[in-house]
């Protein structure tokens with residue numbers, strides 16, 4: 001029985017990618033990371049892939065002025081690699097229709113809040129944590145969900161809460177949500193799908 005083949009799409013430092021790599025390498029996540037794809041040439045996540053001998057590629061907006069061309073090139077690459085599941089891990093582009101024509105129901109995303117709260121257009125990165133702190137909420141957390149055309153609106157797969165501490169800044173909160181929630185539930189959600197999809 002072959003393993004679930006995943007592609008991880010990134011834009012930044014790649015700590016969520018690293019969490020997946022660590023679980024694959026310690027044998028607790030029986031999937032194959034087939035490739036790492038970034039929309040930015042300088043993404044630190046590409047260096048992480050290189051360090052772990054994982055195929056990686058950048059599809060820079062400089063080479064694809066039209067996003068649909070960028071997405072079409074990425075989807076073609078994913079198909080060539082026989083990717084089963086697309087994992088958005090800090091991928092800062094809103095993917096276009098082209099993805100859904102091929103990968104509908106097979107794209108997941110990690111969001112740094114307990115959706116449906118603090119999600120949707122404009123809620124990404126530190127902005128999420130700024131809004132959470134401003135709301136006076138006592139807890140926040142992270143969500144892994146299916147990706148659908150409407151931003152952050154797909155069915156939830158897994159969530160994990162994290163407490164908000166007095167004196168928290170957006171940066172402190174971002175770090176706690178990353179380490180105590182995101183890095184745990186993203187690999188776990190992939191493991192759940194691998195089992196559900198009978199790999």
Ligand code: GRF
Pocket residue numbers: 010011012013014015016017045089090091110111112125174178182
């Ligand atoms: C994190 O803030 C995460 O919540 C969001 O994008 C960022 C990714 O960070 N989805 P990293 O590149 O995985 O470190």
